[in-house]
Amino acid sequence: MQKSHEPGHKSSDKYFKYREKDDTISMSNESTDDMNPSDIEQQLRQKLPDATISVQSEDHIHFVATVVSQEFRGLSRLAQHRKIYAILQEDLKEKIHALQLITKTPEEA
Amino acid sequence: MTPDTKNRIQTLIDTHRVLLFMKGTAAFPQCGFSYQVANILQQAGTEFEDINVLEDETLRQGIKAFTNWPTIPQLYINGEFVGGCDIIKELHETGELAKLLSEKKEAADSTT
Numbered sequence: 639m640q641k642s643h644e645p646g647h648k649s650s651d652k653y654f655k656y657r658e659k660d661d662t663i664s665m666s667n668e669s670t671d672d673m674n675p676s677d678i679e680q681q682l683r684q685k686l687p688d689a690t691i692s693v694q695s696e697d698h699i700h701f702v703a704t705v706v707s708q709e710f711r712g713l714s715r716l717a718q719h720r721k722i723y724a725i726l727q728e729d730l731k732e733k734i735h736a737l738q739l740i741t742k743t744p745e746e747a
Numbered sequence: 748m749t750p751d752t753k754n755r756i757q758t759l760i761d762t763h764r765v766l767l768f769m770k771g772t773a774a775f776p777q778c779g780f781s782y783q784v785a786n787i788l789q790q791a792g793t794e795f796e797d798i799n800v801l802e803d804e805t806l807r808q809g810i811k812a813f814t815n816w817p818t819i820p821q822l823y824i825n826g827e828f829v830g831g832c833d834i835i836k837e838l839h840e841t842g843e844l845a846k847l848l849s850e851k852k853e854a855a856d857s858t859t
Binding site: 715716719720723727730731736737738739740 | 780815816817818828829830831832833834837
């Protein structure tokens with residue numbers, strides 16, 4: 639995503655112009671409907687400090703998260719995914735349209 | 748979720764051995780994730796009931812609360828929630844899904 643379109647940067651005027659023209663254009667990280675992969679990553683890291691986390695997204699509504707954590711030990715894949723869903727509960731209601739999950743214990747990674 | 752919706756979902760789950768809540772139908776899936784799971788079940792030669800949540804907003808929201816799972820598709824086998832798209836794909840790749848389907852079938856048959 640183009641960081642240069644964040645307000646406060648040089649191109650912020652351009653950003654607002656785009657938003658006025660057509661507010662369906664999702665050019666910016668700052669749109670209230672959009673989410674950064676790093677936001678998701680941060681939330682997960684807070685609750686799973688030991689984890690190796692990677693979150694990717696091309697459009698900021700569909701995400702792919704890979705999480706390797708020792709907290710997954712002894713949990714079924716279902717329970718592992720539920721753990722992630724619980725952490726992201728709020729954003730899953732609105733902002734995250736689709737979240738593909740890959741969860742592993744350190745042993746499986 | 749109203750008790751009504753809850754009962755409706757429970758009845759669906761109780762009356763169908765393999766039940767897929769999905770967006771669209773098995774014949775015309777309307778979401779890539781739903782398509783993938785329907786496709787896997789069709790490949791496995793499993794008969795299953797497909798429920799199109801896009802036709803029923805109450806059901807669409809209700810099933811998320813019922814399963815405590817925020818996404819669709821959702822697969823139930825013999826009354827148990829098995830997983831969403833990622834889990835079904837993994838179970839399919841490891842052969843566990845086929846095992847689950849056949850084991851469950853035997854278990855179900857033996858009770859009839």
